[in-house]
Amino acid sequence: MSDPTRPAGPKIIAIANQKGGVGKTTTTINLGAALSEMGFKILVVDLDPQGNASTGLGIEVEDRENTTYELLLEEIELDEVVLPTSTNGLHLVPATVDLSSADIELLSNEKRSFLLHDALRQKAIDLYGFDFVLIDCPPSLNLLTVNAMVAAHSVLVPLQSEFFALEGLSQLMMTIREVRQTANPDLRIEGIVLTMYDARNNLSQQVEDDARSNLGELVFSTVIPRNVRVSEAPSYAVPVLSYDTNSKGAAAYRALAAELIRKNDKLAA
Numbered sequence: 224m225s226d227p228t229r230p231a232g233p234k235i236i237a238i239a240n241q242k243g244g245v246g247k248t249t250t251t252i253n254l255g256a257a258l259s260e261m262g263f264k265i266l267v268v269d270l271d272p273q274g275n276a277s278t279g280l281g282i283e284v285e286d287r288e289n290t291t292y293e294l295l296l297e298e299i300e301l302d303e304v305v306l307p308t309s310t311n312g313l314h315l316v317p318a319t320v321d322l323s324s325a326d327i328e329l330l331s332n333e334k335r336s337f338l339l340h341d342a343l344r345q346k347a348i349d350l351y352g353f354d355f356v357l358i359d360c361p362p363s364l365n366l367l368t369v370n371a372m373v374a375a376h377s378v379l380v381p382l383q384s385e386f387f388a389l390e391g392l393s394q395l396m397m398t399i400r401e402v403r404q405t406a407n408p409d410l411r412i413e414g415i416v417l418t419m420y421d422a423r424n425n426l427s428q429q430v431e432d433d434a435r436s437n438l439g440e441l442v443f444s445t446v447i448p449r450n451v452r453v454s455e456a457p458s459y460a461v462p463v464l465s466y467d468t469n470s471k472g473a474a475a476y477r478a479l480a481a482e483l484i485r486k487n488d489k490l491a492a
């Protein structure tokens with residue numbers, strides 16, 4: 224990655240949408256796996272107390288000794304919490320349900336919005352040579368998501384191809400604007416990706432048309448189809464790219480990774 228406008232170190236992307244079940248975790252895991260397949264070194268930060276990204280990447284609860292929670296509370300350093308996963312080149316900072324109380328516990332901390340930012344800017348991150356950090360956000364616009372947006376260079380928004388998909392997007396955009404005005408003026412929108420797209424369903428097509436006419440270039444050309452292999456993969460604790468490498472879901476996430484790299488190369492040029 225050679226973006227001259229960006230200081231050395233990984234590109235940090237927050238995967239956010241305050242709606243649950245839209246494909247945030249699935250996109251974090253599989254975009255991460257697709258980028259690592261391309262040879263990039265990836266760190267996934269699980270910032271959701273549900274810990275689905277940790278489970279989906281094969282890290283059992285009993286193996287999550289240090290987590291995002293201790294990292295945010297400044298009890299440990301980044302290098303004490305990064306775990307390898309079964310996907311080559313893809314590491315994880317796991318989360319447990321402990322994180323659910325962080326939102327309130329951190330309120331009295333005057334650096335409360337900057338804790339993840341500070342943790343990810345530690346020297347330790349350079350040791351691993353990560354190219355990308357992908358932050359899997361909780362389904363809320365709470366302090367955790369704000370921490371992700373303050374730490375990140377950009378926000379990637381998964382949008383489920385169903386009725387009401389665009390509702391709530393204005394609230395998300397407002398939060399991004401607020402973060403820009405206060406803590407992180409350079410925060411960009413990486414793009415909006417349509418997930419669980421069903422080509423046989425008129426509604427999916429309609430949501431896509433709406434999204435493209437309202438949001439234009441922000442919407443990735445790549446759409447992620449609804450694909451049963453994608454939903455099965457987490458129960459085998461691996462990305463769909465290893466669970467069924469020839470599936471439509473795996474192909475779509477490879478295409479998304481390639482498109483993201485093309486967009487970033489264009490920005491850097």
Ligand code: ADP
Pocket residue numbers: 242243244245246247248249250275362418419420447448449450451453454455457472
């Ligand atoms: P979020 O993190 O936004 O809550 P998830 O990534 O957990 O959403 O996805 C919600 C559910 O939808 C999960 O059960 C997941 O397996 C399923 N899912 C996500 N993307 C797809 C897809 N492309 N095809 C089929 N199922 C999907």
Ligand code: MG
Pocket residue numbers: 247248249271275360
């Ligand atoms: Mg999730």
